[in-house]
Amino acid sequence: MSRIAATFERLQAGERKALIPYFTAGDPDPAVTVAIMHALARAGADVIELGVPFSDPMADGPVIQRASERALGKGMNLARVLGQVGDFRARDARTPVVVMSYANPIEAMGWERFAGEAAANGVDGVLVVDYPPEEAHESAALLEQRGIDAIFLVAPTTTDARMRELAAAARGYIYYVSLTGVTGATHFDLAPVEEKLKRLRKLTRLPIGVGFGIRDGASAKAVARIADAVVIGSALVQLLAEGDAAGAPERAAQFVAGVRQAMDAR
Amino acid sequence: MxxxxxxxxxxxxxxxxxxxxxxxxxxxxxxxxxxxxxxxxxxxxxxxxxxxxEHYVGRPSPIYHARRWSDHHGGAQLYLKREDLNHTGAHxxxxxxxxxxxxxxxxxxxxxxxxxxxxxxxxxxxxxxxxxxxxxxxxxxxxxxxxxxxxxxxxxxxxxxxxxxxxxxxxxxxxxxxxxxxxxxxxxxxxxxxxxxxxxxxxxxxxDFQTVIGRECKAQMMALAGRHPDAVLACVGGGSNAIGIFHAYLAEAAVRLIGVEAAGEGIESGRHAATLCAGTPGILHGNRTYLLQDADGQIQQTHSISAGLDYPGVGPEHAWLRDSKRAEYVAVSDDQALAAFHALCRLEGIIPALESSHALAYAARLAPTLPQDAIVLVNLSGRGDKDMHTVAARSGITL
Missing domain, CATH: 3.40.50.1100 (Rossmann fold)
Known part of the structure; x- marks a missing residue:
């Protein structure tokens, strides 16, 4: 069983929901990326989404755009991100890691090489923001051959017909985007999310994570009531950027521990 | 297909x-x-x-036989498709x-x-x-x-x-x-x-919305010269004016189609925007096409004297036309574009956009290599009023 499936099985058995923090690899400094990952896992993260910095992050708001710029400024690239996952994996065999990227850095490396190196470094899932299932047949097959889950987004605008297609292509978990907008947006409304998840659940037995617009314990707790996983990105990335890089793992741990506590409180 | x-x-x-x-x-x-x-x-x-x-934009835009500019180069006859005369000054x-x-x-x-x-x-x-x-x-x-x-x-x-x-x-x-x-x-x-x-x-x-340019050209060239041009030239940034004039000629195999990119300070300088001449395939802005990118797939900064060509990607149809060799793509530097800009001003009384000046510059290079009865059609995609400050600063003119 994959690490992602095992994680969700364990959580479901304990009637707990997954907490999935996202941050951009190499921000605030490549030297602390692996330490941040360990700190997140210790503080209660169930899966870690690691962002690959890109020069043109079209789906991201200002917070993650700046993180991308900072990381690129410090020499990050996709090969280094995969190396960081490998370093993390050497001391944590349990926490799944999902690499989240725009298509072009992967295209530049080549899908064959990417899938191979991702597997060798212990990557569990890959989410390509601008790669809808229509264009993803070959890449998803390459990932599947190596035991890596191809994770897809479902959005509020996704039609039922597309949801069916996405549910068929998806592995690991489905990432539901809670609002129409970019990362870091705050106009989040729970009712329509609940409605959409009901329809989605009829089409898939995969766990469903919800992200975009969740920034603290209270919003995480609210989402945890209707979803299997809660994804927090911009709020964490913002926090990592405020203060010195050496203190970033500790800041990340405190923040995630707080969210974890709020989610687990009955 | x-x-x-x-x-x-x-x-x-x-x-x-x-x-x-x-x-x-x-x-x-x-x-x-x-x-x-x-x-x-x-x-x-x-x-x-x-x-x-017709009534708002002012179409059809004319084709103009630039005789003085042609004679200046001593070769092919140069014709200009006057998209600069449209309402708002461009295609x-x-x-x-x-x-x-x-x-x-x-x-x-x-x-x-x-x-x-x-x-x-x-x-x-x-x-x-x-x-x-x-x-x-x-x-x-x-x-x-x-x-x-x-x-x-x-x-x-x-x-x-x-x-x-x-x-x-x-x-x-x-x-x-x-x-x-x-x-x-x-x-x-x-x-x-x-x-x-x-x-x-x-x-x-x-x-599809831009192919009106080439459709008009086909009829206008027949009326003016009784035949298709030997070559059709247009500048390429994203490539809309070029596709607009090329498309009607795609099926006419004898017509050379030449897209002219911005070589900026020279392709070897790294400061340019010549995506099809110097780029590699990748994915940006929703499509797979040629891009100016580094080995890690990060998009690179581009440079051109003309802001309209200053783009690290290019339309995917041009990428396809390049690979299939139906169209040729070349590049022209800032200085060459500027020289063509001044030549057209002085010889024909037409102030071209700096973008279009790239196509003009390549036409000026091509014309002398062709016989006098050859016909080269250039898409004059826009007028140069917007470029006064840039040209003045580069040419030592005080405004």
Whole structure:
């Protein structure tokens, strides 16, 4: 069983929901990326989404755009991100890691090489923001051959017909985007999310994570009531950027521990 | 598969094109494609476009035989397709008019656009004013500084101009920001992309709206010279004026099609925007095409004296035409474009846009290698009023 499936099985058995923090690899400094990952896992993260910095992050708001710029400024690239996952994996065999990227850095490396190196470094899932299932047949097959889950987004605008297609292509978990907008947006409304998840659940037995617009314990707790996983990105990335890089793992741990506590409180 | 039947139903031109966007936009692109295909088959819609192209834009634009400029080079006869004479001063309006009419059909009251030099932004602001639509134009903050006159023009026309501070603060970043706006306001907003790039159906739709240029040329050249030109030239940034004039000639195998990119300070200097000459395939702004990128797939900064060519990608149909060798792509430096700019001013009394001056510069190089009865047709895609400050600064003229 994959690490992602095992994680969700364990959580479901304990009637707990997954907490999935996202941050951009190499921000605030490549030297602390692996330490941040360990700190997140210790503080209660169930899966870690690691962002690959890109020069043109079209789906991201200002917070993650700046993180991308900072990381690129410090020499990050996709090969280094995969190396960081490998370093993390050497001391944590349990926490799944999902690499989240725009298509072009992967295209530049080549899908064959990417899938191979991702597997060798212990990557569990890959989410390509601008790669809808229509264009993803070959890449998803390459990932599947190596035991890596191809994770897809479902959005509020996704039609039922597309949801069916996405549910068929998806592995690991489905990432539901809670609002129409970019990362870091705050106009989040729970009712329509609940409605959409009901329809989605009829089409898939995969766990469903919800992200975009969740920034603290209270919003995480609210989402945890209707979803299997809660994804927090911009709020964490913002926090990592405020203060010195050496203190970033500790800041990340405190923040995630707080969210974890709020989610687990009955 | 015939070349001019592309793209396929998923928006592919060979291996290029396609739809590479976040899931949130997929439904909107599907809706756009269906609405567009309905309108394209609707004679009423086509009649509306034709009426406005004639009475509002001033089409057909003439073809002018530039005799003094031809004699100056002592070779082929040079003809200019005068897109500079269109309302708003460039070919951009052909496309904007089509998309705005489509937006109106779709019931969208807010339009957004990205712009580099400002010509597409001005065209969008103009047509939005004409149709009573709210208009927001995204423009890199560097370009806002470089193109103050066009910023003023857009504001006068009632558009909101939003300076984009992210990334390289130029056209590609304006496009990113417009996409972010669209993803946020997707139900109320129509995104008017200015070139033959972006996700399907944009490269096809923008091309279709621009093919009026080449269709007119075919008839006009027959009337003027009794035959097709030997070569058709156009500058290529995103590539909309080039596709517009090339497309009608794709099936005429004897007609050479030559796209002219911006070599900036020289391709070897690294400071250029010659995507098809020096780039490699990748994915940006919703489609697979040639890009100027580093080995890690990060998009590189571009340079050109003309803001309208300052773009690290290119329309996917051009990528396909390059690989299939139906069209040739060459590059011309800032200095060569500037020399052609001055020559056309002095010899013909026509002030060309710096973008179009790249095509003129290559025509000037090509003409002397051809016999005197050869015909070279150049798309004069825009006028140069907007470039006064740039040209003056480069040529030691005090304003």
């Amino acid at each position: 015939r070349m001019h039947d592309l793209p396929d139903e998923k928006g592919h031109f060979g291996r290029y094109g396609g739809v590479f966007v976040a899931e949130t936009l997929m439904a909107a692109l599907e809706e756009l494609k269906e609405a567009y295909l309905r309108c394209a088959a609707d004679p009423q819609f086509q009649a509306e476009i034709e009426y406005d192209l 951009k309006v052909n496309n904007v008019l089509g998309q705005a009419l489509l937006a109106r059909r779709m019931g969208k009251k807010r339009v957004i656009a990205e712009t580099g030099a400002g010509m597409h932004g001005v065209a969008a602001a103009t047509v939005a004013a004409r149709f009573g639509m709210e208009c927001v134009v995204y423009m890199g903050s560097e370009d806002v500084k470089r193109q103050a006159a066009n910023v003023a023009r857009m504001k006068m026309l009632g558009a909101e101009v939003v300076p984009v501070e992210s990334g390289s603060k130029t056209l590609k970043d304006a496009l990113n920001e417009a996409m972010r706006d669209w993803v946020t306001n997707v139900s109320s907003t129509f995104y008017i992309i200015g070139t033959v790039a972006g996700p399907h159906p944009y490269p096809m739709m923008v091309r």
